[in-house]
Amino acid sequence: xxxxxxxxxxxxYLVSVELVSTQNYTVPDVxxxxxxPKGIRVYIPDSPGxxxxxxxxxxxxxxxNQDVGLITGEITNPTNGLWLFENLDVQLKVGxxxxxxxxxxxxxxxxxxxxxxxxxxxxxxxxxxxxxGGDCAPTQTLVxxxxxxxxxxxxxxxxxxxxxxxxxxxxxxxDEPDYPFVSYQRPFNAQTVSVQGGNxxxxxxxxxNIPGFSNSSIEMGILDLFSxxxxxxxxxxTEAWGASILPPIVSGRLTxxxxxxxxxVVEIRAKLPQGDxxxxxxxxxxxxxxxxxxxxSSGVVRIAGARGNGxxxxxxxxxxxxxLYGGLLMNAKCRDVLQGSRASSRPWADEFHLYAVRWTxxxxxxxxxxxxxxxxxPTGEGLRDSFxxxxxxxxxxxxxxxxxxxxxxxxVITLGVAAGGITEFPDDVTSGGKLKPxxxxxxxxxxxxxxxxxxxxETWRQPALLIxxxxxxxx
Numbered sequence: 362x363x364x365x366x367x368x369x370x371x372x373x374y375l376v377s378v379e380l381v382s383t384q385n386y387t388v389p390d391v392x393x394x395x396x397x398p399k400g401i402r403v404y405i406p407d408s409p410g411x412x413x414x415x416x417x418x419x420x421x422x423x424x425x426n427q428d429v430g431l432i433t434g435e436i437t438n439p440t441n442g443l444w445l446f447e448n449l450d451v452q453l454k455v456g457x458x459x460x461x462x463x464x465x466x467x468x469x470x471x472x473x474x475x476x477x478x479x480x481x482x483x484x485x486x487x488x489x490x491x492x493x494g495g496d497c498a499p500t501q502t503l504v505x506x507x508x509x510x511x512x513x514x515x516x517x518x519x520x521x522x523x524x525x526x527x528x529x530x531x532x533x534x535x536d537e538p539d540y541p542f543v544s545y546q547r548p549f550n551a552q553t554v555s556v557q558g559g560n561x562x563x564x565x566x567x568x569x570n571i572p573g574f575s576n577s578s579i580e581m582g583i584l585d586l587f588s589x590x591x592x593x594x595x596x597x598x599t600e601a602w603g604a605s606i607l608p609p610i611v612s613g614r615l616t617x618x619x620x621x622x623x624x625x626v627v628e629i630r631a632k633l634p635q636g637d638x639x640x641x642x643x644x645x646x647x648x649x650x651x652x653x654x655x656x657x658s659s660g661v662v663r664i665a666g667a668r669g670n671g672x673x674x675x676x677x678x679x680x681x682x683x684x685l686y687g688g689l690l691m692n693a694k695c696r697d698v699l700q701g702s703r704a705s706s707r708p709w710a711d712e713f714h715l716y717a718v719r720w721t722x723x724x725x726x727x728x729x730x731x732x733x734x735x736x737x738x739p740t741g742e743g744l745r746d747s748f749x750x751x752x753x754x755x756x757x758x759x760x761x762x763x764x765x766x767x768x769x770x771x772x773v774i775t776l777g778v779a780a781g782g783i784t785e786f787p788d789d790v791t792s793g794g795k796l797k798p799x800x801x802x803x804x805x806x807x808x809x810x811x812x813x814x815x816x817x818x819e820t821w822r823q824p825a826l827l828i829x830x831x832x833x834x835x836x
Contacts, residue, residue, distance in 0.1 A: 386410065386467040388474040393459065397484035397519075400449035401432060401459070407439040410468040414444035418461030420453065426462060426475050449487070454521065457481045483517035483832075501722055502835035505621040505648070505771050509835040516620050516774075516833040520561040523554065530554055531614040531777070533592035534584070534599050538656050538693035542781035542807045544568070544599075544608040547589055553613035563778050564825035565612040565639065567818070579607050579811065604804050609811040614642065614777030621648040621771040624836055628717045629664060629776075630829040635682055635710035636821035637792050638781050638810065639669030643716060643826075648771040652758050660767035661690040662725065663700075665716035667709040668785065671820065675790045682708040687727050689737050691744065691767065695752035696784060699744070701727065701735025713829060721836060722765060739764035774833075778826045781810045792817075 386408075394402040403416050417430040424430050434446035444465075453459075462475035497510035509515050518527065530547040543565065546553060551571050555562050568584075569576050583600045584607045590597035601607045633641050643666070647659035666686050673681035680686075688700035717728045724738035740746050743764040748754050763769040779785075783801040790797050798813035799806040 385470065386465070386472055388463060388465050388472050391416075391461075391463055391474065391477065391479075393479040394485045395453040395457070395481040395483070396449065396487040399452045400447065400487055401451045401453060402445070402447045402487070403434070403463075404443040404445040405463070405465070407442050407444060408467070411439070411444065411465060412469075413437055413464075413466035414446070415464040416446050416461060417463075418459045420451070420457055420459055422460065424460050424462065426473065430461065432459070432461070453481050453484070455481050455484065455519075455524070483514055484519065485514050485517070500835040502625045503623040503771070504835075506619075509622070509625075511835055514832055514834050515622065515625065516617070516831070518831045520556050520559060520828060520830065523556045523561070525618075527618060527620070528615040529591060529618040531591045531616060532586050532589045533596040534586065534608055535779075536596065539779070539782045539784045540806075541610075541779035541785075542608055542810050543610040543612045543779050544584060544586065545614045545777065546586065546611050547613070550586070550589070551611045553611060554615065559829070561615070561776065561828040562825050563613040563615070563776065563828075565610050565634075565778050565780055565821075567814075568607060568609055568611045571611060574607075579609055582607055584608070604808050606808050606811060609807065609814070610780045612778045612780065614775065616646070616776075617774040620833075621773045622833060623769065623771050624720050624722060626717065626719045626834045626836065627664065627774070628715055628830075628832045628834075630713055630715050631665070632713045632827040632829075633665070633667050633682075633710045634669050634778055634826050635671070635708060635823040636669045637671075637817035638786065639821070639824055640666055640779055640785050641826045642666075642775055642777040642779055644775040645718070645720075645772040646775050647767065648773050651770045652762070652767040653755050656693040656753065657690040657696075658755050658758075658767065659770075660772075662718060662720070662768070662772070663687040663690065664718045664727065665714075665729070666785075669710065669820075669824070670792045671708070673786075673790055673792050675787050679704075680787075680790070681792070682710050685709055685729060685734070688735055689725060689744070689768065692748060692752045692754045693784065695748055695754075698747055698752065699737050701737075703729065703734040710823060713827070720768065722763065722769065725765075725768060744768070774831060776826070776828055776831075778824070781807065 389405045392404055414436040416434045418432040419430045436444050436446050459479040461477050465472045500509050500511040502509040504515050531545040532547045534544045568574055569579050580601050586597040643664045645662035650659045652659040667682050670681040683705050686702040715730050719726045726733050727735040745754050745756050745759045759766045788800055799809040
C-alpha cells in the first residue's frame with residue numbers, strides 16, 4: 362500500500378508541477394550509504410525552495426522513470442540540513458547494485474535525476490548521522506584512486522565470502538629478510554585460505570601432506586608455483602638440494618588488491634594462531650616501495666603479533682603466546698628499535714581481540730580492545746634518528762620525505778600466517794623446556810626445523826588465524 366501511495370504522489374506532482382530540465386535548479390549529487398547489519402540511507406543537501414524529495418530504487422534490477430521501486434521513500438521536510446531518507450529493513454551486501462532515480466520539487470517545479478546506480482562497497486555503521494553542514498569534511502587521510510571524508514569508513518571487509526576482486530591471494534616463496542619456512546599457496550594448490558562462518562581462515566599445513574608431495578620430496582623435490590605466481594619469477598620455483606629443502610610449511614597470505622591509503626585508523630578483529638613456531642602477519646606494507654625494497658626500507662607496520670608457542674622462554678622472560686608485540690619495521694638488523702609489547706595473563710590466541718592502529722602524520726599508535734599499548738613518534742629530524750649509526754637505514758632517501766618517513770605514503774593491508782624463519786624467534790630460546798632446534802645463522806635452519814617436526818606438530822591444535830572483520834576509517 363505504501364509503495365502504491367508514493368507512486369500516486371509522484372504521478373500527482375508530475376501532473377501538477379512543471380517537470381523541467383532548465384538551470385533554475387540542479388538536483389545535487391545523491392549520497393547513499395549501505396548500513397550494517399542492514400539498511401540504506403539516502404540524502405541530498407537542502408537548498409531554498411525545495412519542498413519534496415522522492416527516492417525510487419531496485420536492488421540488482423533495473424528501474425524505469427516513474428516506476429515505483431522496491432526501495433521507495435517520500436520526504437517532505439529536511440533534517441539537519443539534508444533531505445534524508447532511511448529504510449532500515451533493506452538487506453544489502455557488498456557487491457549489490459542499487460539502480461535508482463530521484464524526483465525533487467523546488468519552487469513548485471519538478472526535477473528528475475534518473476538512470477543512476479550505486480554499488481555497495483562497504484557496509485557502514487548506522488550510528489554516524491550525516492549533517493547538512495558538509496557531509497565530506499576535510500581529512501588528512503588519502504585514498505588511492507578515491508576520496509576520504511573525515512571520520513568515514515573508507516574500507517570494510519566482513520568476510521561473508523572470499524572476494525578476489527578485493528584481496529590478492531599470494532603465491533610465492535618468501536625470502537629476505539625473514540626467510541620464514543613457508544611457501545604461500547592459494548587454493549586450489551592447497552586449502553590454506555577460506556571463509557567459514559563469516560571469518561577469514563588462514564591455516565598452515567605440512568607441504569609433505571599436499572597431493573603430489575611426500576617426506577622424500579621435501580628433501581629431493583621441486584616446488585613450482587609459476588601458475589598463479591604473484592611475485593617475481595625467482596620466488597615461484599625452488600628445488601631441494603643438499604641442506605636446502607623445500608619450504609616444509611605451506612600457508613596463506615592475503616594483500617588488499619585495490620585498496621591503498623595514507624593515514625587512518627585500522628581495526629581488525631582477530632583470533633591469533635596457537636602452535637609452536639607459528640606467528641601471524643597482521644601488517645601494513647608499503648604499496649609502491651617508495652624508499653626502497655631491502656630490509657624493510659619502505660617500512661612495515663606490525664599491527665599485532667604473538668608467537669604461537671604456549672611457553673617460550675628467553676632469558677627467563679616468557680615471549681610466547683601471552684606476549685603481544687608489534688610496531689614499526691625499518692631495518693632488519695635493528696628490528697626491535699621501534700617495537701612495543703604487552704603481556705597478558707592468558708594466551709592471546711584464546712579468543713578474539715580487536716587490534717587497531719591509528720596512523721597520523723605525526724605518530725603511530727597501537728591498541729588492543731580499545732586500550733593503547735604502544736606509541737611511536739619521530740625524534741630529531743625524523744623516525745630515522747631513532748636508529749644508531751650501526752643500523753643501515755636509508756637515511757638520505759628518508760630525508761626526502763616527512764619526519765614520519767617511510768610511513769608517509771600509501772600502504773596496503775596484509776594478513777597471513779608464517780612459521781619459523783630467522784628473525785621472529787631469538788636463538789637459544791626454549792619452548793616447553795626444549796631448546797629451539799635451529800640457529801638463525803645456520804644454512805640448515807629450515808632442515809633442522811623440519812627434522813624436529815615430531816616435537817612441534819602436536820602443539821598445532823589451533824594453527825589458524827581467524828579474521829572476523831577489517832575496517833579502515835579516515836582521520
